[in-house]
Amino acid sequence: PSPTGKDVHIGSVATALMNFAWAKKNGGKFIIRIEDTDQSRLVPGGEAKMLSTLQELGIIADESPLVGGPFAPYRQSERLDIYKKYAKELVENGKAYYCTCTPERLSEMRLAQQKEKKVPKYDRFCLTKQDEVKKAIEQGSKYVIRLLIPDTEIVFTDLVRGEVRFHSSSLDDQVLLKSDGFPTYHLGVVVDDHLMEITHVLRGEEWLPSTPKHIILYKALGWEPPFFGHVSLLRNPDKSKLSKRKNPVWASEYVEKGIFPKTLLNYLALMGWSHPEGKEIFTLEEYIRVFDIKDIQTTAPVFDTTKLEWMNGEYIRQFDTETLKRKVCEFIGKSYDESIIEKSIPLVRERMKKLSDYPLLCDFLFQKPSQYEIDFIKYKSAFLEIRNYIQSIEHFTAEQIGVSMGDCAKKLGMKNSEFFMILRVAISGKKISPPLNESMEILGKDECIKRLSAI
């Protein structure tokens, strides 16, 4: 990943998950390398956050800037000498060349090309006068190193899309080494993938058009290219590339809403892939066992949070009370009474889709409602009666409350639905709430009477 955002992008998590699964399945290593070659787009703290999020999600790296490894350093900004060495080697072998064109000249050139409806491409202005260019560089001119694209057809077999062919005439003489001494993505990724012995490059489809350049680079360096596979990009509901305007894109935003890491991975696994037995819910271990690159779908999936939330609800219902209580406590923090949380879990387990639903459902168990969804004026006398009934309940349990309230409704001549509705609102403030009798039991007799008296 590239630390140009405040956290890891959900699409990167999806791709990372496939890479992780493929590596684990085949006894390989999963490596995280930070591609921080664009100084201007660096987001402070972004790298640390994306690394910790990946960790939290359970995508654990065998080698990374944090844990190290045999091919360290794993941060491209710390490998500048390596890239420069290979770039110069390329120049010496006639596979690349120096260029001192200014950004101004380049943009003028492109403008002119566009006006003539030509493909914008570098015109090799500097290639024809390399001696002159080298002299200028010696005198301190800023320069870049460009790949000399040969005239050829590039054919390769993409692991997920099959045979893909490009003609090099559509390719630009790609800058490999920037004037600030940093490599571009293209140089960095090829050099490091080779040096770090990467066997499979599974990445987003936005890289498909650059792959021919990478293959040319591998050949120019005399190296064997790895296997490439390009997976489809996650989409917004309108099919455009998943963007933060239309969806939360940072992985931690989902966790912060109370979506479990396991849910997120499980759901992401289903983007462009399906379990051979048609299962929807499965563990990471099982995914690793049955995953295969050849089963990846080529169509671009819409990231639909509705199904994600359904799935999270399924996970919630799988937890026992103790586990779910712990997760709720961790999520909402210390300001809530733990014993009440524990008692309330059975009432809300089937009603929650994500942890952030808990306070919405249960706030009335911790404090008196601040407003009521219906007007009680015509029920004043009814509440007097209800209070008397409650007062006379000896064992204040859900069951006893149910019996007593049933009797009370009968005495008042009210329909159960109407009776329980006004009681529900008086207790919880809302027309929709967890089961009423059980909620009243948790609140206790005194608190119930207090609430009924207050209206």
Add this chain to the structure above:
RNA sequence: GUCGCUAUCGUCCAGAGGCCUAGGACGACAGAUUCUCAUUCUGUAAACACGGGUUCGAAUCCCGUUAGCGACACCA
């Protein structure tokens, strides 16, 4: 504009020439249970983009059209 990728219910997927009167899941709708909501259960609606081929036979193979997306930076 050029190059490339893609095209099955609203959404996620199954389907790798006859097993397809196209299957599952989410969502929607209806019903059952119920003091609300939810859970659970039952049922319903809902798709092979279009046009040509190939073949005895096409959702599946080929070509074209259309549409969507991506790439064309000293960004990744």
